[in-house]
Amino acid sequence: MAAKVGVLALQGAFQEHQKMLADCGVESRPIRKPEELKGISSLIIPGGESTTIGKLLQDFGLFDVILQMGREGLPIFGTCAGLIMLAGEIAGSRQPRLGLMDITVERNAFGRQVDSFETDLEIPAIGQPSFRAVFIRAPYITGAGAGVEVLARHGDKIVLARQDNCLAAAFHPELTGDRRIHNYFLRM
Numbered sequence: 001m002a003a004k005v006g007v008l009a010l011q012g013a014f015q016e017h018q019k020m021l022a023d024c025g026v027e028s029r030p031i032r033k034p035e036e037l038k039g040i041s042s043l044i045i046p047g048g049e050s051t052t053i054g055k056l057l058q059d060f061g062l063f064d065v066i067l068q069m070g071r072e073g074l075p076i077f078g079t080c081a082g083l084i085m086l087a088g089e090i091a092g093s094r095q096p097r098l099g100l101m102d103i104t105v106e107r108n109a110f111g112r113q114v115d116s117f118e119t120d121l122e123i124p125a126i127g128q129p130s131f132r133a134v135f136i137r138a139p140y141i142t143g144a145g146a147g148v149e150v151l152a153r154h155g156d157k158i159v160l161a162r163q164d165n166c167l168a169a170a171f172h173p174e175l176t177g178d179r180r181i182h183n184y185f186l187r188m
Ligand code: GLN
Pocket: 046, 047, 048, 049, 050, 051, 079, 080, 081, 082, 084, 107, 108, 136, 137, 138, 139
């Protein structure tokens, strides 16, 4: 059976992920209700507003189910606000988070004066050429436990990391047409 990837569709950039998955030749399904999680092979948590996504996950009864599936090994890819949802620790915030990754994140960490920017990242796990990354009010990872594999940095800041079945990007790989990070996730 072909893999069907769930894309959390409560808020944020889910359509862009669905389009990217279609370009990768993979079927996807928007997730708004717990029953829609049944039978998915992996899950993407898109960018948006992490406080809103966290609250909606609880309001829609998705929070505990996704947490359980993540603990059982479902591959989950969080981008930007989705990365924040995966973090165990969010600096200065007690907002809801799944906490599946042993990472500490700082929200809006690049500062107001650089709301959004693009840069080329070296990501050995996907090879050459470098990856054009779009950052939008992005977080970054300030600390990572021993079980976390750092996949990319921007300067000294960790912006792409993996821990077992979870992958987290501070930027938006669904926006640039480069499929390599989605394909990396699909192989997880
Ligand atoms: N700044 C947002 C947050 O903290 C994340 C931004 C994004 O997902 N593009 O939730």
